[in-house]
Amino acid sequence: MATDMKNKLTIRGLKLWYGDFEALHGIDLDILAGKVTAFIGPSGCGKSTFLRCLNRMNDRIAGCRVEGDVLLEGNDIYAPDVDVVQLRTHIGMVFQKPNPFPKSIYENIAYAPRIHGMVQDGPDMDELVETALRKASIWDEVKDKLQQPGTALSGGQQQRLCIARTIAVQPDVILMDEPCSALDPIATAKIEELMDELKQEYTIVIVTHNMQQAARASDYTAYFYLGDLIEYGETSQIFTAPSNQRTEDYITGRFG
Amino acid sequence: MSDASKSNALRADLRADKRKRRRARADMRFKWYGLTALGLAMLFLVFFFVDIISKGLPAFQQAEILVQVSYSESVKSNYNRAVDKRYRKLISRSWLRTIPMQLEEHPDMIGTTAEQWVLADYRVDQFLKGHEGHKLKKKYQKLVRQLQEEGKVRLAFNSGFFSNGDSKLPENAGILASAVGSVLVLLLTMLFAVPVGVMTAIYLEEFAPDNRFTQLIEVNINNLAAIPSILYGLLGLAIFINFMGVPRSSALAGGLTLALMTLPIIIIATRAALRAVPESIREAAYGLGASSLQTVWHHVLPLAMPGILTGSIIGLAQAMGETAPLLIVGMMAYIPEAPHSILAATTVLPAQVYTWSGESIRAFEERTAAGIMVLLAVLLSLNALAIRLRNRSEQTW
Numbered sequence: 001m002a003t004d005m006k007n008k009l010t011i012r013g014l015k016l017w018y019g020d021f022e023a024l025h026g027i028d029l030d031i032l033a034g035k036v037t038a039f040i041g042p043s044g045c046g047k048s049t050f051l052r053c054l055n056r057m058n059d060r061i062a063g064c065r066v067e068g069d070v071l072l073e074g075n076d077i078y079a080p081d082v083d084v085v086q087l088r089t090h091i092g093m094v095f096q097k098p099n100p101f102p103k104s105i106y107e108n109i110a111y112a113p114r115i116h117g118m119v120q121d122g123p124d125m126d127e128l129v130e131t132a133l134r135k136a137s138i139w140d141e142v143k144d145k146l147q148q149p150g151t152a153l154s155g156g157q158q159q160r161l162c163i164a165r166t167i168a169v170q171p172d173v174i175l176m177d178e179p180c181s182a183l184d185p186i187a188t189a190k191i192e193e194l195m196d197e198l199k200q201e202y203t204i205v206i207v208t209h210n211m212q213q214a215a216r217a218s219d220y221t222a223y224f225y226l227g228d229l230i231e232y233g234e235t236s237q238i239f240t241a242p243s244n245q246r247t248e249d250y251i252t253g254r255f256g
Numbered sequence: 257m258s259d260a261s262k263s264n265a266l267r268a269d270l271r272a273d274k275r276k277r278r279r280a281r282a283d284m285r286f287k288w289y290g291l292t293a294l295g296l297a298m299l300f301l302v303f304f305f306v307d308i309i310s311k312g313l314p315a316f317q318q319a320e321i322l323v324q325v326s327y328s329e330s331v332k333s334n335y336n337r338a339v340d341k342r343y344r345k346l347i348s349r350s351w352l353r354t355i356p357m358q359l360e361e362h363p364d365m366i367g368t369t370a371e372q373w374v375l376a377d378y379r380v381d382q383f384l385k386g387h388e389g390h391k392l393k394k395k396y397q398k399l400v401r402q403l404q405e406e407g408k409v410r411l412a413f414n415s416g417f418f419s420n421g422d423s424k425l426p427e428n429a430g431i432l433a434s435a436v437g438s439v440l441v442l443l444l445t446m447l448f449a450v451p452v453g454v455m456t457a458i459y460l461e462e463f464a465p466d467n468r469f470t471q472l473i474e475v476n477i478n479n480l481a482a483i484p485s486i487l488y489g490l491l492g493l494a495i496f497i498n499f500m501g502v503p504r505s506s507a508l509a510g511g512l513t514l515a516l517m518t519l520p521i522i523i524i525a526t527r528a529a530l531r532a533v534p535e536s537i538r539e540a541a542y543g544l545g546a547s548s549l550q551t552v553w554h555h556v557l558p559l560a561m562p563g564i565l566t567g568s569i570i571g572l573a574q575a576m577g578e579t580a581p582l583l584i585v586g587m588m589a590y591i592p593e594a595p596h597s598i599l600a601a602t603t604v605l606p607a608q609v610y611t612w613s614g615e616s617i618r619a620f621e622e623r624t625a626a627g628i629m630v631l632l633a634v635l636l637s638l639n640a641l642a643i644r645l646r647n648r649s650e651q652t653w
Contacts, residue, residue, distance in 0.1 A: 055543070057539070057542065057543065060542065062465060062466050085545050085546070085547045086545065087545075088542065088543060088544065088545040089544075089545035092543060092544065093539075093543035094543075095536060095539055095540065095543070097536055099534075099536035099537060099539065099540040100540075101537065101540060101541075101555060102537075102559065111544070111546075111554070112544040112545060112546070115545075115546055115550055115554075116545060162540070165540075165544065166543070166544070169544060169545060
């Protein structure tokens with residue numbers, strides 16, 4: 001790897017238990033700033049669980065225990081004095097199923113900046129909402145119906161609204177948990193295009209079941225299997241010349 | 257097998273034979289069992305409504321007599337002198353009794369006479385309505401018939417039923433005191449049960465860890481909802497009256513006791529409403545850096561609100577119709593006047609109905625039925641409100 005590349009997230013020896021079950025067996029991974037990193041692997045391999053460790057969404061699950069270090073630009077996000085709520089303003093998340101709030105499109109975007117006191121309601125908020133919607137390439141489609149419910153949009157639009165909502169908080173990292181699995185190919189293409197634009201400003205981590213999507217949209221790919229990180233590297237290398245036999249088997253569809 | 261024989265075999269299989277006909281008959285029978293059960297239930301319901309309404313409807317009319325009333329000075333000390341001796345027995349004592357008080361308030365009336373419609377004795381009322389057991393003496397029957405021919409007897413709208421409290425004289429008995437009591441008790445129940453119940457449910461559903469202790473609480477709440485209501489009366493008596501010293505028979509004692517009874521219903525309904533809010537909404541809020549309180553307050557609670565309201569209204573409607581626990585805290589009382597404070601002796605609609613149903617005078621029977629009609633009307637409107645809210649809550653997200 002080139003030396004000018006900066007680690008956004010540094011994960012060392014991350015283990016995770018659900019009760020007595022060890023779901024992750026010590027993951028070491030560097031996620032580079034300004035890149036799209038894809039996590040692939042068969043169902044139940046721990047890639048979503050791992051993703052949720054990165055903004056501590058797993059904290060909400062009873063009986064879930066994490067060991068190891070996750071450093072955001074050198075700061076341990078599991079340190080005892082870290083405020084989890086504040087952490088999530090730096091590491092935002094987009095979910096599998098589009099989940100806009102059952103409120104207006106405007107309110108969906110304005111909600112988080114308001115509760116974090118980023119801007120006052122009024123022209124500043126209008127501007128922030130527009131910027132977020134523009135960055136998520138959905139402004140042109142919704143600019144005339146900002147007061148309509150976000151839930152009335154199509155699935156793909158809803159997902160872009162959710163991305164806009166995440167952007168509005170101005171996070172450093174955007175985690176995406178299979179963001180296209182509920183969308184049709186056209187909506188998926190739009191989201192992938194969007195990821196390509198967004199990586200100029202944000203570090204993106206995406207979990208996907210779609211090999212082509214990982215190949216198309218990501219710069220780096222990590223292959224997970226049964227709670228272990230099997231292989232990690234540049235996407236072009238992983239897909240053309242995987243060094244691990246299991247990675248190759250999975251990518252070529254021989255199993256998984 | 258050739259095509260022709262295949263087709264023949266298919267035709268034979270499709271044809272209704274004995275076994276298939278039996279299957280069809282069983283289907284039909286099953287349908288009829290269901291219809292019979294439904295018909296039976298409808299029959300009981302219709303019978304109930306016809307009975308109550310036919311008995312209760314006459315109570316909304318009350319007999320009045322047109323008589324000459326003289327407000328002389330001597331009437332102040334003996335109200336019987338106000339009307340001609342001939343008619344005195346036909347007139348309600350409850351009205352005659354008020355004359356000295358009226359004269360006290362309006363001294364300018366003294367010395368005047370007036371021909372006016374006054375409340376008739378309940379025997380006259382029952383006789384006019386053709387009820388058996390009216391107990392009106394033969395000579396008065398004749399007199400009433402005569403007055404009827406002269407147009408001096410009438411059945412007028414019974415406004416007294418809505419503006420009077422309980423009375424030992426049936427013609428004067430009304431539901432005002434118990435209706436006001438019901439409203440007071442229900443308000444107090446709502447004031448205590450809804451906030452406590454909703455907060456408990458929010459804690460259990462959104463914040464509490466899942467451990468032995470919370471599981472124990474959960475099982476107990478579910479059990480409490482199924483406990484015979486009279487036990488809540490005993491609990492209320494022990495806690496509120498004996499221990500806390502809340503006055504017996506008061507709206508406060510009744511409201512608190514019913515709040516105890518309503519709590520589990522509200523908690524269970526609220527938890528169900530909270531659970532119906534999709535997890536994705538919570539994740540969305542947490543993912544944006546909302547705190548637990550913000551997530552619940554801004555997103556979960558507004559979505560659960562229609563369900564919470566529906567559950568609360570159904571719980572309160574049940575509390576409103578409840579009689580047994582109120583017996584124990586002394587609300588089965590004779591209350592002629594509407595309560596003026598939450599510590600004053602109070603009765604409620606179902607208790608009033610129960611009291612009237614035990615009266616020996618037959619004229620109370622129609623008032624009992626009329627009281628039930630009022631109670632049913634209130635309960636049905638509460639339930640209709642709950643259904644409306646539930647329909648409104650059937651939104652998608």
